[in-house]
Amino acid sequence: MNKPSTQQAILVYTLLGIALIVFMTPIYLIVSSSVKPSPIMFQRPPAMIFEPTLDHYRDLFAMRPFGKFIANSLIVALGSTVFSVFFGSIAAYAISRIKHKRMNDVAFWILSMRMFPPIAVVVPYYIIFKTVGLLDTPIALIIVYSTANIPLTVWLMKGFFDEVPTALEEAAAVDGHGLISIFWKVTLPLAAPGLAVSAVFCFIFSWNEFLFALMLTGSNAQTAPVAVMSFWSSDAVQWGRIMAGSFVILIPGVVFVLTCQRWLVRGLTMGSVK
Numbered sequence: 001m002n003k004p005s006t007q008q009a010i011l012v013y014t015l016l017g018i019a020l021i022v023f024m025t026p027i028y029l030i031v032s033s034s035v036k037p038s039p040i041m042f043q044r045p046p047a048m049i050f051e052p053t054l055d056h057y058r059d060l061f062a063m064r065p066f067g068k069f070i071a072n073s074l075i076v077a078l079g080s081t082v083f084s085v086f087f088g089s090i091a092a093y094a095i096s097r098i099k100h101k102r103m104n105d106v107a108f109w110i111l112s113m114r115m116f117p118p119i120a121v122v123v124p125y126y127i128i129f130k131t132v133g134l135l136d137t138p139i140a141l142i143i144v145y146s147t148a149n150i151p152l153t154v155w156l157m158k159g160f161f162d163e164v165p166t167a168l169e170e171a172a173a174v175d176g177h178g179l180i181s182i183f184w185k186v187t188l189p190l191a192a193p194g195l196a197v198s199a200v201f202c203f204i205f206s207w208n209e210f211l212f213a214l215m216l217t218g219s220n221a222q223t224a225p226v227a228v229m230s231f232w233s234s235d236a237v238q239w240g241r242i243m244a245g246s247f248v249i250l251i252p253g254v255v256f257v258l259t260c261q262r263w264l265v266r267g268l269t270m271g272s273v274k
Contacts, residue, residue, distance in 0.1 A: 027250070029243075030243050030246050030247050030250070031247055033240065034056055034057070034243040034244040034246075035052035035053060035054065035056070036050060036052070036240070037051070037055075041239055056240035056241050056243065056244040057244045057248075059238075059240075059241050059244075060244045060245050063241070064227055066224070066227060066245065069222055069223060069224045069226075069227040070248065070249075072138060072217075072221055072222060072223050072224070073207055073223040073252075075138045076138050076141045076142055076145065076206055076213075076221075076223060077145075077207040078203070080141070080142045080145035080146050080149055080202060080206040081149070081199050081202040081203045083142060083146045084146050084150045084152075084153050084198070084202045085153055085195060085198050085199050085202060087150055088150045088151075088152075088153025088154045088198065089153065089188065089191075091150070091154050092154045092155075092158040092160075092161055093157070093161050093183060093187065095107050095110075095158050096161035096162050097161070107154070107155070107158065110151045110154050110155075111151050111154070111155055113148075114151040118211045119211065122211060122215045122216075125140075125144055125212070136216070136217050136218040136219070136220045136221050140216050140217075141206075141213060141221065145205065145209060148205065149201075149202040149205060152198070152201060152202070153198045156194055156197055156201070157191065157194050157198055159194070160191040160194030163191075164190045168186055168187075168190070169182050169187060172186045196260040199260060200256065200260050203256050204253060204257075207249075207252065208225060208249075208253070209223075209225070210225045213225060213226045214229075224248070224249050227245065228246060228249065229242075
């Protein structure tokens with residue numbers, strides 16, 4: 001294989017640098033604004049050198065029970081992720097292994113559940129949860145997010161299960177393993193990168209979702225994204241606290257992705273090279 005020329009290397013690094021600047025600039029603005037004193041928040045030209053302050057972070061937790069909202073978001077996001085990956089993997093395995101002429105139609109019908117615009121179903125969800133007494137509870141959000149995450153998980157995991165040779169399962173069956181044992185001990189470990197990819201997408205969606213959390217929760221089950229927007233009112237927009245809350249919200253998602261990074265990279269590249 002020929003090594004890239006100097007011009008090609010310069011072009012690649014230039015494009016990577018531009019992409020890095022584009023993606024990191026919003027994060028820089030969030031972090032810098034969260035520690036910038038309020039009097040110079042909108043100074044023109046922007047103040048690049050200033051004495052940082054943690055007042056916005058103190059106000060964030062002093063004026064609202066923000067720790068409780070973070071805990072609610074973690075409960076909902078992790079609960080929905082576990083539920084979606086568990087049941088989505090089982091459904092994906094069935095679709096991958098059952099040979100029937102209508103199985104592709106079943107798979108498309110499952111995916112179609114992901115195509116509903118949230119605004120079209122939020123009112124029916126509100127009525128249902130209010131009727132059964134689950135309004136303003138984490139369980140309600142876990143159920144709603146799972147209905148959106150399971151179709152995505154099914155389609156992701158089906159591709160990974162299709163890559164697992166059926167000969168391995170047949171060999172395990174010859175050794176005396178049953179269907180459940182084959183799934184848990186043979187097929188699922190080989191599809192572990194797919195589990196990581198599915199878990200990351202499910203967690204990110206559940207962690208960042210705003211509309212359902214706004215409409216289906218109150219003071220008890222309110223999540224962090226909704227809590228941050230409570231600093232935005234008709235009287236004033238408290239930008240420092242909003243930026244501090246936004247940075248705090250970024251941290252769990254980054255930690256979760258880094259935790260799954262080893263399997264995530266394998267999962268995103270699996271199937272590109274035989």
